[in-house]
Amino acid sequence: MAGSRVAYVVGTFDTKGTELRYAAELIAGAGTPVRTVDVSTSASGGGKGADVTPAEVAAHHPDGPEAVFTGDRGTAVSAMAVAFERFLTARDDLGGVFGLGGSGGTALVAPALRALPVGVPKLVVSTVAAGDVGPYVGVSDLTMMHSVTDVAGLNRISRQVIGNAAHALAGMVARPVPPAGDRPAVALTMFGVTTPCVTEVAGRLAADHDPLVFHAVGTGGRAMEALVGDGLVDAVLDITTTEICDLIAGGVFSAGPERLDVFARTGVPYVGSCGALDMVNFGARDTAPDRYADRLFYQHNEQVTLMRTSPEECREIAEFIAAKLNACDGPVRFLLPEGGVSALDAPDAPFWDPEADRVLFETLEARVRQTADRRIVRSPHHVNDPGFAAALVAAFEEVSR
Template identity: 40%
Template sequence: MVAQAANIIVVGTLDTKLAEFLYLRSQILETNPSINVILVDAGRSETHHEAITISQPEVYRRSGHGSSLQSLPRGEVIKTMITGAKSVIKELLDKSNVHGIVSLGGSGGTSIAAAIMRDLPLTLPKLIVSTVASGDTSSYIGETDITMMYSVVDIAGLNGVLRAVIANAAAAIAGMAQSYASRSATNQASDGSEMRKKAIGITMFGVTTPAVEVARRVLDAQGFEVYVFHATGAGGRANGVLDLTTTELADELVGGVFSAGKGRLTAAAKAGVPQIVSVGAMDMVNFGPKDTLPEKFQDRNIFEHNPSVTLVRTTPEECQELGKRVASRLRDNCTSPSVTEVWLPLKGISAIAVEGQAFYEKKADDALFDAIRRGLDGSGIAVKEVDADINDPIWAENIAHRLVKLVGVKSIS
């Protein structure tokens, strides 16, 4: 098979970084001259160069903003150009095959590039060379597969270090894009459509791994492609979600390090994706090394999971609130209650919360279960109580088979 030529979008603020972007473009082409580079200008001011494919005025026009861009404050300029660039790039994806996207930037340019890339399909190669890549990049990446490369020096004039970094980035995006193009061509059916299995997203933690492994084997045998996550993030693209492990809600409530924010438990519900939700690892709040544990938790039931992770047992009062949050987020966001269920493992919600283990506390679990029952009463969302712990193989098999049935019901309807 002849390798398909890759199409790569290069997007950025060309009014301030034209030389750097032209160098990036040249290095991509030097890596592979057959690559089609689409250079998109998302800067504040119009820049003229023959290499620019989509100009700044066109991007601005696509934003739908009426007033002069020059009169807007910096923050509004960035938001406006993000809107325009998203529109342009969406059209490029709709009209032709795009196999990768790359950008360069400081904090502003990175904000523009990341906002664009977060809306693009998972597994499409996305790369940003950034001055902020050495710090906390979670606000830029979110729950996507953006790759960030630290620029080491500021992106303000070409020098030996920056040239080398940009050359590395060019080689990386060229290689990723070419590989993506080849995979895309291979995965096409004879009629031109894409061959794809039905997908199931499962949430997992170390203390719910046995259950996930059993459920995954069952779903694999049923012909599903299974994606295991520490957080859901799969709602909009999955055919079903087995949200066994909802521990992030405990961190959000109590102040642990693994909070997923107030959007947790809402994505699949809003999308109407068949899902079964459980309460895996809600017995614990996650912190770092034991010597970093806040003073107010020192008298709590503490479990040192490993030298880097310290767990604090949730109290009955916290569990009651967690149950209310599970119920309210599902009830308030669920568009398909008939294909949404909550399963409660009455004998333990994690490997260390069963009888005889460090976090076993029936009063706390009962408070969690009771709040969920009460909160979902009359919602149309079924609550199933099982006399087993969450890692019981029979429980895991049953929950997986039930999800298969829910996915089938949704497919028929």
């Protein structure tokens, strides 16, 4: 039995009531307590039989229920999403959430699920789950299952899909994962071309810390910073800041202009470096913008093409980083690997460009306002040399005191 941990089954009962009640029955049959929540926005006030009515959810909107029941579907759905997020995040018995719907229903429940902490089970059966789910999932651990058929009644396909999803949610609620222990969590950012460095650093820290490694592909950086903002990370080794290259030059792995802002807000101990600041990421070679036709490219694989950053781009990247670091009161260390910033940036390697690296390093040194707690540190080593890993760990020990 799940005890006081309740599975919330959520959707628009005026149109999806049959399917939602079916899921709720299966979850309850598995021994997990269930509470059904109707987030319908129709003038009739929703379907019948849910434990929580649309009016009860709408009352959580900051402007009251009248802000939800407007008679206009677009504004009503948006407002109900706001109300549902406030409703859901205020629950003290929440064990997990099961959602179900089409594009509108998915858009309605997803923001509330994204607002829940990582680790809280959250699953949505949706007609849109076979497409681009990024806007619905964000950087959360929301699980989406494709409904295959439309969510329009129970049939031999929908019964199986919804049933599997309901049992999965019941299992997650009934069998929570044991805590990982009390070692402090440290986040590290990694790319394929900085893997030796990150692996070495994580290994050196593992005895006393819980290393959380994030793949620096845009979502990785955003996920890492979201956990920092939620207070779930004690310190950061931002070894691979390459997402900033894609922001500056229009690559596909940007983490957005807010990258690094969270460290000024939280004061979490921060060690960064220039890992993979020599490359901008595109898809297949023919997807690179025409304006870059004369640039140096490296084909990582059929779907990933890397472009070497120019000295001017390195200057812009350094100015971006410097502005963000200057907003941090510390403790901050940012390390410059003079031997090269990635596996491709080394003597006899494709992206070796001492001039571009010189501009990057000198701009950082010139623009960062250094203090006792905010320092730029040069290292003679290549980013993947064990000596650079040792320098990172030493800097980490300084900022973590």
